Amino acid sequence: MSRILVVDDESSIRLLYSHELADEGYEVFTAAGAEEAVEILRKDDFDLILLDIKLKNESGLDLLQRIVKERHNLPVILCTAFSCYKDDFSAWLADGYVVKSSDLRELKEEIRRVLDKKSPRNVLKRTM
Amino acid sequence: MEPECCWSKETVTPEECPYIFPDETDLYASLERRLPAMCLECPRFQGDLERLGEGGRPEAAVIRILAGEYLRQKSRADTMVGFLDSREIEIQFIHEIGALLQSSLMELDEVLSVALTAITAGKGFGMNRAFLLLVNKERSHMKGYLGVGPRNYQEAWEIWEEIGRSDFSLREMAKQFHETKLSAEKNKFHDILERLSVPLSDQGSILNRALRERRPILVGGDLNENAIDLELARILEVDTFLILPLLARNRRVGVILADNFITRKPITPHDIRAMESLTFPVAFAIERASLYERLHEDLRQLTVANTRLHEQQELIIRMEKLALLGRVTSSIAHSIRNPLMIIGGFARSLLKDIAEDDPKKESLETIVLEARLLEDALTEALESAESTTPKMDKCNINELLGYVFHEVTSGHGRDGISFVLDTAPELPMIRMDYRQMAYCLKKILLNSLDAMSPPGELAVRTILRPDGILVEITDTVSRPARKDGETSPVPGMGGAGDIYDLELSFCRVILENYCKSFTVDGYDGKGTRYEILLPLKKEDEGDEQDSGR
Numbered sequence: 001m002s003r004i005l006v007v008d009d010e011s012s013i014r015l016l017y018s019h020e021l022a023d024e025g026y027e028v029f030t031a032a033g034a035e036e037a038v039e040i041l042r043k044d045d046f047d048l049i050l051l052d053i054k055l056k057n058e059s060g061l062d063l064l065q066r067i068v069k070e071r072h073n074l075p076v077i078l079c080t081a082f083s084c085y086k087d088d089f090s091a092w093l094a095d096g097y098v099v100k101s102s103d104l105r106e107l108k109e110e111i112r113r114v115l116d117k118k119s120p121r122n123v124l125k126r127t128m
Numbered sequence: 129m130e131p132e133c134c135w136s137k138e139t140v141t142p143e144e145c146p147y148i149f150p151d152e153t154d155l156y157a158s159l160e161r162r163l164p165a166m167c168l169e170c171p172r173f174q175g176d177l178e179r180l181g182e183g184g185r186p187e188a189a190v191i192r193i194l195a196g197e198y199l200r201q202k203s204r205a206d207t208m209v210g211f212l213d214s215r216e217i218e219i220q221f222i223h224e225i226g227a228l229l230q231s232s233l234m235e236l237d238e239v240l241s242v243a244l245t246a247i248t249a250g251k252g253f254g255m256n257r258a259f260l261l262l263v264n265k266e267r268s269h270m271k272g273y274l275g276v277g278p279r280n281y282q283e284a285w286e287i288w289e290e291i292g293r294s295d296f297s298l299r300e301m302a303k304q305f306h307e308t309k310l311s312a313e314k315n316k317f318h319d320i321l322e323r324l325s326v327p328l329s330d331q332g333s334i335l336n337r338a339l340r341e342r343r344p345i346l347v348g349g350d351l352n353e354n355a356i357d358l359e360l361a362r363i364l365e366v367d368t369f370l371i372l373p374l375l376a377r378n379r380r381v382g383v384i385l386a387d388n389f390i391t392r393k394p395i396t397p398h399d400i401r402a403m404e405s406l407t408f409p410v411a412f413a414i415e416r417a418s419l420y421e422r423l424h425e426d427l428r429q430l431t432v433a434n435t436r437l438h439e440q441q442e443l444i445i446r447m448e449k450l451a452l453l454g455r456v457t458s459s460i461a462h463s464i465r466n467p468l469m470i471i472g473g474f475a476r477s478l479l480k481d482i483a484e485d486d487p488k489k490e491s492l493e494t495i496v497l498e499a500r501l502l503e504d505a506l507t508e509a510l511e512s513a514e515s516t517t518p519k520m521d522k523c524n525i526n527e528l529l530g531y532v533f534h535e536v537t538s539g540h541g542r543d544g545i546s547f548v549l550d551t552a553p554e555l556p557m558i559r560m561d562y563r564q565m566a567y568c569l570k571k572i573l574l575n576s577l578d579a580m581s582p583p584g585e586l587a588v589r590t591i592l593r594p595d596g597i598l599v600e601i602t603d604t605v606s607r608p609a610r611k612d613g614e615t616s617p618v619p620g621m622g623g624a625g626d627i628y629d630l631e632l633s634f635c636r637v638i639l640e641n642y643c644k645s646f647t648v649d650g651y652d653g654k655g656t657r658y659e660i661l662l663p664l665k666k667e668d669e670g671d672e673q674d675s676g677r
Contacts, residue, residue, distance in 0.1 A: 010466055010470070012467075012470040012474075013466065013469070013470060013473075016469075016470055016473045016474055016477065019477055020473070020477060023480075081465040081466060081469075082510070099507070100465060100466065100469045101469060101472075101503055102468065102469045102470075102471070102472020102473045102475070102476060102496070102499045102500065102503060103472070103476065103500065104473060104476070
């Protein structure tokens with residue numbers, strides 16, 4: 001069973017992702033901010049991180065850089081309300097990019113793609 | 129002895145003195161004035177003196193000597209008066225020229241008109257022709273600029289006859305010349321003026337010599353004396369001409385060449401001195417006019433730069449407003465998207481596990497559908513907010529219209545509605561943001577199409593105008609009258625305060641941002657007309673940023 005860490009400052013979104021992804025057979029953990037996520041990552045291993053870009057008082061892109069630096073093999077999918085971050089070079093470090101939607105099919109497909117591939121970094125760069 | 133002449137009488141009659149002219153009748157009654165004016169030169173008086181001498185009167189010889197000396201002195205005095213009179217006229221003329229040249233800020237051609245008219249007019253120095261050579265802006269050459277005078281006897285006769293008939297002052301003659309003859313004179317002597325070109329560095333040129341020595345030079349007679357003189361004489365077709373240097377302080381302004389091409393009258397030292405005195409005010413006036421022209425040009429460039437700066441400032445302000453609008457929209461959209469996603473997401477989640485016959489199923493489905501619609505609208509608003517800063521490319525508006533028109537009409541085929549696409553041929557490429565323009569045109573067309581009821585017509589036309597390319601969109605939508613203060617018949621298109629339709633408001637902002645004009649009006653009570661005037665690409669705009677779509 002793949003372990004997914006959801007990092008989002010909105011508790012309702014964390015809850016929604018937890019329910020939906022658990023239904024898909026994933027083991028889901030959540031963090032409300034960057035520091036909490038770092039703490040959890042130190043203690044446990046994960047197969048994937050779903051990361052919001054606009055966290056309260058901090059940037060998900062900064063956290064993405066830390067994760068890439070410290071945990072090279074851990075795939076990250078960025079989930080955001082903005083499509084414009086696709087053009088941000090920092091976002092190219094992520095393995096996937098999904099614009100938030102009430103229809104979670106695209107997100108689930110992206111998770112499957114990333115986990116199935118267990119691809120090296122920069123997949124986003126090729127698919128965008 | 130009885131005198132034959134009337135010199136011994138105080139008063140005489142016309143019969144007694146036949147030499148008095150009708151305008152000198154006062155002499156009849158005054159011996160004192162008649163004696164020096166008439167009697168001393170009268171043959172009768174001379175006869176009387178002779179007879180007195182023969183009669184042994186010694187005073188007769190004395191009187192003859194005194195009378196002779198008186199007449200010589202009188203003749204000298206008359207000559208001097210004539211000379212002084214002519215000098216006075218010259219001084220008055222030069223004063224008039226000076227006053228005229230200094231009177232106001234004249235254009236260069238006005239100054240030259242005065243100077244060359246003064247040299248060639250009969251009332252002035254009376255030379256047949258005058259040519260002006262001016263030092264160019266680069267200060268490398270002196271070149272023929274203007275020639276004045278007749279080219280042949282026939283023309284000379286006509287000119288002098290015309291001048292003789294009129295009684296113009298110098299000012300009037302110069303004004304008439306400037307207004308009616310200047311350009312014709314330039315053309316008339318074009319062949320000569322073209323050949324009058326001397327590098328300032330040519331120390332052997334007699335024209336440069338006149339400037340260097342700061343004095344007029346009369347070239348004439350022996351043409352073998354100097355090869356340059358010979359060349360100039362050939363160009364001018366005369367063997368004598370005068371070179372007048374024009375110097376403003378130590379600055380070389382040019383030279384005037386003057387000759388008597390028609391009359392071949394010799395140029396006297398007196399002519400030279402008189403015209404030399406003209407050169408100083410003329411040189412200063414030319415220099416001043418040149419400076420004034422340069423100042424005028426600098427001012428024009430400054431005004432252009434100021435206007436451009438002003439436009440750039442306005443553009444920056446507009447862009448800042450648009451950027452702010454984009455940021456605000458983006459922020460609003462973001463704050464809406466998250467709760468919307470949560471509502472729609474949980475509704476979907478609940479819907480998965482609900483029984484088919486559950487009465488809440490329909491409500492949940494409605495929530496899912498509405499959330500989806502709202503999310504789509506938000507996505508579109510966010511995209512348009514991101515694209516409010518134009519990315520200018522060279523585009524063909526007809527191609528763009530064809531693409532948008534096809535997309536809109538093919539996806540919305542409706543009976544009873546006709547579509548007209550009438551594009552002007554061979555329109556020039558224009559600079560615009562392809563994506564933005566496509567978005568705006570699509571929104572306008574869709575808005576019209578959605579509101580139309582059959583029968584109707586949706587038409588798009590392009591028209592090439594001198595001030596740009598006009599894109600005209602007309603529909604047959606009967607729109608209800610809007611409230612007072614709402615300037616446009618279409619909601620969202622009315623101006624800053626009209627935000628009834630967010631997407632159309634975006635279109636308006638975008639179109640107003642970089643189109644020359646954008647108007648929306650009702651026409652003939654039939655529908656709505658949109659007029660988008662796109663600016664033509666300026667010649668001086670670089671292409672370095674064009675992607676050449």
